[in-house]
Amino acid sequence: MSPAVLAAYRYCEAVTGHQARNFAYGIRLLPAGKRHAMSALYAFSRRVDDIGDGNLTAGAKRARLTETRALLGRIADGSVGEDHTDPVAVALADAARRYPIPLGGLDELIDGVLMDVTGRRYETWEDLRSYCRCVAGAIGRLSLGVFGTVPGAADAECAPRYADTLGLALQLTNILRDIREDARTGRTYLPVEDLAKFGCPPLLRDAAVPPGADFTGLVQFEVGRARALFAEGFELLPMLDRRSGACVAAMAGIYRRLLERIARDPAAVLRGRVALPTHQKAYVAVRGLAGLDARSVARRDGRGQRR
Structure with a gap:
């Protein structure tokens, strides 16, 4: 070099x-x-x-x-x-x-950012999913181009879909974490139909929730959606070599734990930016290297979905 x-x-x-x-x-x-x-x-x-x-x-x-x-x-x-x-x-x-x-994924990222520039609202989950695929799913697929899959990996042709789905899970977690910050800039990414379902306005101005709105129910609903995306996305891990899998497990594991922190206290996202302390991030990274954290969560989520 x-x-x-x-x-x-x-x-x-x-x-x-x-x-x-x-x-x-x-x-x-x-x-x-x-x-x-x-x-x-x-x-x-x-x-x-x-x-x-x-x-x-x-x-x-x-x-x-x-x-x-x-x-x-x-x-x-x-x-x-x-x-x-x-x-x-x-x-x-x-x-x-x-x-x-696949550098075309960066073209998709630019498309997604252009959606932000125009101030687009997302009426349904499918609308938001399209945005998330541009700004995060594409990053998952780009990353897979670097990681590659191990020779002989079962269902390796599904790896791009799992990488894309894991990107969606991370992005939805970001959206929940940043509700307060986005509201202050006039943005609300959550689907309008979901907000309406729980009595919340289309734009959470200054992160204020009107009386009677079930904000906790809204957050828990989106958390459930993100958990399902994580569970599917973690199917990528067995297809990667040990160090690439550790990298993905560490990054995704940090966000997965952040999601659970939000689930335990949904109102926290209205008080400020929810984050994991440094020692917890380091712990997740070590468990990722050992192949423990994300896989164990994925198995637990999978059991929960089958019940």
Whole structure:
């Protein structure tokens, strides 16, 4: 690996370590090559997300996203070399040469962020599911391009679907965690039909719940949906090699425990950002490396669904 490419990867790893501590806990379990590639994917994805979440006008955001999509096209066609001035582009281009990464997933991410820019509401779960597939399911499929599946894995053709589903589970957990923060920016991602079912308004302004609304019931309903997505998504784990499986188990395990924290106290999401303490994240990472945490939760959830 040339010094220029190595420097580009180091830049992406610095971005990842600073901006995504949950993600960083997982990818540190990977061998260097896969860790570099995952950092490049994260850094590019973070750039797209930051455009959507920034303070630019809607028109300026669309223009920036169009420029970013054009850069992705140059990466995909191999025209970005190691002498490019953008370290994220250099790292992602190198990762795409080393691994069968389906870069079209990053096009889907841009599509999802454009939905945010237009302020789209989601009437049904299927509507929200389409958004989640763009902004999170696609990341699962991109990651699978780096991880690969073990030779002879049973039902390996289902791996992209499981990776996609696990991404949906993480995104729905994010949506529940960020209800208060999103409300303050005028966003409500939960399906309008679900909000109505529990007597909540289409937009939870300032995270205020009107008298008579069953907010706890709403959260528990969405938690049940997320649990089912996790249970299906965890079917991916036996298809991965030990260290890739540990990475996924650690990242998903952190979010799965976060989901249970929300389930125990649904009103906590209205008081502030729910998070796991650092020592619990480290514990989940260790259990992921041992192949314990996510698999045991998946088995428990599976039994619960069959009853």
